[in-house]
Structures are given as structure tokens and as C-alpha cells.
Amino acid sequence: MTDHPDNDKTLAAIMDKVGINKKLQEYIQCSSTLHSYPAPGLLIGAIMVDYALELLGATPEDKLFTVCETPKCLPDAIQAIAHCTTGNKRLQVLPIGKFAITMNLSSKEPAVDAVRVFIDLQKLEKYKTINTWFINSPLFIKQTMAVPLQEEIITAGRNILSFEWVKVKTAQKTKWNSVICPECGDMVPDYMLENNKCAACGSKGYYEKIY
Numbered sequence: 001m002t003d004h005p006d007n008d009k010t011l012a013a014i015m016d017k018v019g020i021n022k023k024l025q026e027y028i029q030c031s032s033t034l035h036s037y038p039a040p041g042l043l044i045g046a047i048m049v050d051y052a053l054e055l056l057g058a059t060p061e062d063k064l065f066t067v068c069e070t071p072k073c074l075p076d077a078i079q080a081i082a083h084c085t086t087g088n089k090r091l092q093v094l095p096i097g098k099f100a101i102t103m104n105l106s107s108k109e110p111a112v113d114a115v116r117v118f119i120d121l122q123k124l125e126k127y128k129t130i131n132t133w134f135i136n137s138p139l140f141i142k143q144t145m146a147v148p149l150q151e152e153i154i155t156a157g158r159n160i161l162s163f164e165w166v167k168v169k170t171a172q173k174t175k176w177n178s179v180i181c182p183e184c185g186d187m188v189p190d191y192m193l194e195n196n197k198c199a200a201c202g203s204k205g206y207y208e209k210i211y
């Protein structure tokens with residue numbers, strides 16, 4: 001499933017040993033494939049998405065929307081399992097820095113009930129290896145602790161998570177027109193202009209022309 005065969009074998013053995021259900025094993029596998037390896041945050045992410053789906057009474061076949069509060073690892077579990085992607089605009093990644101997701105089913109109402117699943121720091125205290133890794137402690141030694149960390153994550157499952165019900169605004173379709181940027185001459189949607197220029201000629205410029 002990834003280009004880390006030893007890691008895959010170890011992870012599969014851990015999942016079998018702990019006896020996690022087939023569906024969650026599949027979620028973990030498809031997330032790892034998308035991410036390119038079974039990172040710790042990704043494993044926790046797969047467990048979080050599985051939990052959120054169950055709380056919503058939803059399946060990956062439903063039209064779901066998710067907000068992810070960190071750009072690290074977690075967005076890939078959401079994309080692989082729940083098919084909320086940045087491309088279909090059903091995934092919003094907010095640079096907040098919390099390991100949390102908020103998921104809801106599609107709704108025509110302006111606001112909808114959603115479930116927010118997050119790592120619970122109090123519950124994490126019982127899981128020393130995960131805690132050491134999660135708080136970015138210098139005591140976490142990747143070389144010797146990576147496999148024990150995987151095992152502890154799979155064993156802990158939902159026991160390190162909590163959830164709350166929240167209300168979120170639903171995305172409304174907005175009308176837009178295409179406009180030409182006066183500086184570069186490229187076409188962009190009008191709502192993306194900043195100070196009458198395209199964002200690439202403004203705050204999001206990321207390249208210099210070389211010829």
C-alpha cells in the first residue's frame with residue numbers, strides 16, 4: 001500500500017494483534033496510500049474520521065463536509081475516507097494548529113449540526129508514548145519509538161478522543177464574474193481580487209519569471 005514495505009507489514013501485524021475491525025483497517029490503508037506512509041497523525045486521523053462518521057450516522061457514500069483544524073496529516077485521512085477534498089470544496093483546512101475535525105452531512109439550511117472530534121489531552125495522559133510524540137517532547141526518539149507509537153495509537157483507538165456537537169454555517173453558492181488583472185493580464189474570478197489586482201500580483205505571488 002505504500003513504499004515502506006516493512007512499515008506496512010508491522011502496521012498490519014499490529015492491527016491484527018489488536019483485532020481492530022475490517023472497516024477501520026481499510027480506512028487506515030487507504031489513508032496511508034494517499035499520504036504515502038502510515039504517519040502517526042494519519043492513523044489517529046483515520047480513527048477520528050471513523051468515529052465522526054459513526055456519530056453522524058453517516059457512511060463515506062454520503063455527501064459530507066469537513067473542517068480540519070490542522071494542515072498536518074489529518075486532511076489526508078479525511079480526503080481518503082470521507083471523500084471531502086480540497087478539490088470538491090467539501091474540505092476546509094484551517095491553520096489553527098489543533099488536532100480536531102468538524103464533520104457534517106450536506107444540508108440546504110444556512111446552518112447545520114456538526115460533530116467536532118478532537119484529541120483529548122486529559123485522556124492522552126494514560127498513553128505515554130502518544131503523549132510524548134503529540135506534545136513534541138525531546139524525549140520522543142523516532143528511531144526506537146515509531147513502532148511502539150503505532151501500536152499504542154492502534155490499541156488506544158477512540159480512547160484518546162472526545163467529541164462535541166456544534167453548529168456550523170453551510171457553504172452558500174455565490175455568483176461571480178471573470179475579470180482581467182490589470183497588472184499581469186490573467187483572468188481570475190472577481191471575488192478573488194485584492195486591491196483590484198490578482199492575488200499572484202499581490203500577497204500570494206510565489207514565482208519570478210525567468211524567461
Ligand SMILES: [Zn+2]
Binds near residue numbers: 183184185186198200
Ligand atoms: Zn495579476
